[in-house]
Amino acid sequence: MDGFPVSSDGREPALRRGRGAAWNPPSRFETVGFEPVPDVGPSGTAASTAAATTVLADRTRSVINPVESPDLGFRWTVNPYRGCEHGCVYCYARPGHEYLGLSSGLDFETRIFAKHDAPALLRRELSRGSWLGEPIVFSGVTDPYQPVEQRLGIGRGCLEVFADFRQPVGIVTKSRLVLRDIDLLQKLAAHAAVSVAVSLTSLDAVLSGRMEPRAAAPADRLIAIRRLRAAGVPVGVMVAPVIPGLNDVEVPALVEAAAEAGAGWAATVLLRLPYQLKSLFGRWLRDRFPGRAAHVESLLRQMHGGRLYEGRFGRRMRGVGPLADHQRRLFEACVRRQGLEARPPRLSSRSFRRPPDPQMTLF
Numbered sequence: 001m002d003g004f005p006v007s008s009d010g011r012e013p014a015l016r017r018g019r020g021a022a023w024n025p026p027s028r029f030e031t032v033g034f035e036p037v038p039d040v041g042p043s044g045t046a047a048s049t050a051a052a053t054t055v056l057a058d059r060t061r062s063v064i065n066p067v068e069s070p071d072l073g074f075r076w077t078v079n080p081y082r083g084c085e086h087g088c089v090y091c092y093a094r095p096g097h098e099y100l101g102l103s104s105g106l107d108f109e110t111r112i113f114a115k116h117d118a119p120a121l122l123r124r125e126l127s128r129g130s131w132l133g134e135p136i137v138f139s140g141v142t143d144p145y146q147p148v149e150q151r152l153g154i155g156r157g158c159l160e161v162f163a164d165f166r167q168p169v170g171i172v173t174k175s176r177l178v179l180r181d182i183d184l185l186q187k188l189a190a191h192a193a194v195s196v197a198v199s200l201t202s203l204d205a206v207l208s209g210r211m212e213p214r215a216a217a218p219a220d221r222l223i224a225i226r227r228l229r230a231a232g233v234p235v236g237v238m239v240a241p242v243i244p245g246l247n248d249v250e251v252p253a254l255v256e257a258a259a260e261a262g263a264g265w266a267a268t269v270l271l272r273l274p275y276q277l278k279s280l281f282g283r284w285l286r287d288r289f290p291g292r293a294a295h296v297e298s299l300l301r302q303m304h305g306g307r308l309y310e311g312r313f314g315r316r317m318r319g320v321g322p323l324a325d326h327q328r329r330l331f332e333a334c335v336r337r338q339g340l341e342a343r344p345p346r347l348s349s350r351s352f353r354r355p356p357d358p359q360m361t362l363f
Contacts, residue, residue, distance in 0.1 A: 016051050016106070018213050020087035020284065024103035025276045028095070051110050053085055055148055058113035063121045063158075064136065071313045074170070077140030078122060080154040082113035084142035086174065086215040089284045090241055093141045095275040104276045109214075112148055119157030126165045126354070133352030135168040145175035147214055156181055162194075163187045164355050168347035172238060174199040174212065176220040178228070185233045191351035195234040195344040197267070198225050200254050202247045210288050211247075222261040229262030236265035236344050242327060243271045244299035245292055246285075251327075252334045259338035266340045268331050269317045270324065271300065273309040299323065 016022050058081075065077045083097055087109040094104035102111055115121075125131060138144055144155035162169045163184045171178065171194070178185075178196060188194035202208045203218050216224070228235040237258035242248050255266050273281055285293045297308065303319035304310040310320060318324060335342055 018087070019051055019106060019109060020089035020091075020211070020213050021105040021109060021280055022287070023280075023283065024105040024107055025279045027098040027101070027103060028275050029098055030101075051106055053110050053112060053148070055152070056111060056113050058082055058115045060115050060117075061121070062125060063115060063118045064125045064131075065140075067137075067140070069313060071317065074135060074137045074140070076134060076136045077138070078118070078136055078158060079139040079141045080115050080118045080144055080158055081139070081142050081146060081148065082115075083108050083111055085109055085112055085147045086143055086212055088174075088212045088215065090211065090243065090271055090273075090277070090281055091142075092272040092274060092277065094277055094280065096141065098276070105280050112146075114148065114152055114154060116152070116154060118154050119161050122158050122161045123164075126161065126167055127357070133165075133167060133349035135170060135347040135349070136162075137170045137172065138162075140172065143173050143175060143215075144171070145173045145177040149175075150177060156184070159184045166191045166193055166351040166353055168193040168349050168352070170194070170344065170347060171196045172199065173197075174201075174215045174221060176216045176224045179224055182228070182231045182233065185228070186231055189231075189233050192345070192348040193351060195236065195347060196228055197236050197238045197344065198228075198258075198263075199238040199240060200258060201240065202250055203253055203257060204250070207247065222257060225258060225261040225263050229264075234345050235263055236267070236341075237263040238267055238269070239331065240267070240269035241271040242268055242331075243296065244303060244323070244327070245296035246289070248327065251331055255331070255334040255338055255340070259340055264341060265344050266331075266335045266338075267343065268328075270303065270319045270327070272311075272316055273300075274311060278308050303327070 063078050065079065067075050067077055084091065084093065094108045097104055097108045138158065149155045159181050169188065185194055185196065198221050200218065200221050201211060205217050208218050225235050225237065239251060239254050242251065258266060285296060300308050302321055303324040305320050310316060318328060
């Protein structure tokens with residue numbers, strides 16, 4: 001039976017300031033892994049160390065990605081970045097870095113691949129006669145408003161293209177930086193072509209800081225909801241992931257706080273631990289919450305049919321069994337009590353257009 005593993009020598013890695021992961025578990029495609037050697041303080045114990053972010057160029061040739069998962073409810077995504085500096089220890093996207101020959105651990109949050117050409121590629125792909133303006137989720141994998149976006153602006157460049165085409169887009173983020181783009185979001189909202197889901201995992205700034213070290217504080221995410229609602233931009237909340245034994249008790253308060261801030265709908269997802277994420281999350285949990293690790297593991301197994309993760313479509317985000325059913329009913333009751341919708345508004349493609357190529361207007 002799979003479980004939260006321990007290192008071969010029984011030691012845990014040193015904490016790294018501002019990082020969710022302190023180590024690099026081996027890729028599922030590799031037999032050898034690398035764990036950074038921690039600094040040693042005067043007492044001879046491992047000291048808390050920082051790890052710098054490296055931004056690398058991603059030379060992708062297309063940016064509109066088809067989605068083949070039948071339980072997600074959307075068909076297309078655009079992701080301006082691979083990897084995410086937010087450092088959320090639970091992020092289901094972490095194993096994707098293994099396809100790049102990197103680790104789902106520290107590599108995922110310190111080696112960010114930026115698609116600098118994404119706005120130009122997006123404009124080209126939306127201009128094709130075969131594209132019919134179907135809704136796109138932005139970004140669906142990693143956060144388009146992660147810290148490097150403040151400097152690079154690739155996400156805003158893509159949003160400018162979405163606005164030009166009146167392309168319907170659903171945004172998922174846990175960053176207050178989304179407020180920078182209210183002007184573009186309002187243009188899309190005028191055509192019922194945008195919705196924003198703000199991810200909220202805890203109202204406890206300490207817990208949130210441990211789970212999501214470089215993401216916005218809970219108070220800032222509620223401010224984002226409030227300001228988006230005031231600007232006329234459809235906004236909801238993603239209470240995700242729900243981690244039994246860690247943040248599940250906050251679900252009623254999270255839904256209530258989001259509703260008070262102006263959220264129009266609420267959705268939720270149970271913690272997902274695909275591939276090496278089991279090892280990463282388990283080590284983090286033992287380090288940060290040693291007294292809860294066994295209890296969290298037990299609850300997860302009860303909600304995933306005896307495993308730490310049930311990856312089958314239809315079950316992976318909801319769980320199975322009495323405990324999962326109870327958690328789902330509780331959430332649904334909280335949503336009804338606050339008068340929220342269970343899903344975001346349907347995005348409209350009626351206003352989709354293909355504006356003239358800016359370069360052609362020069363002639």
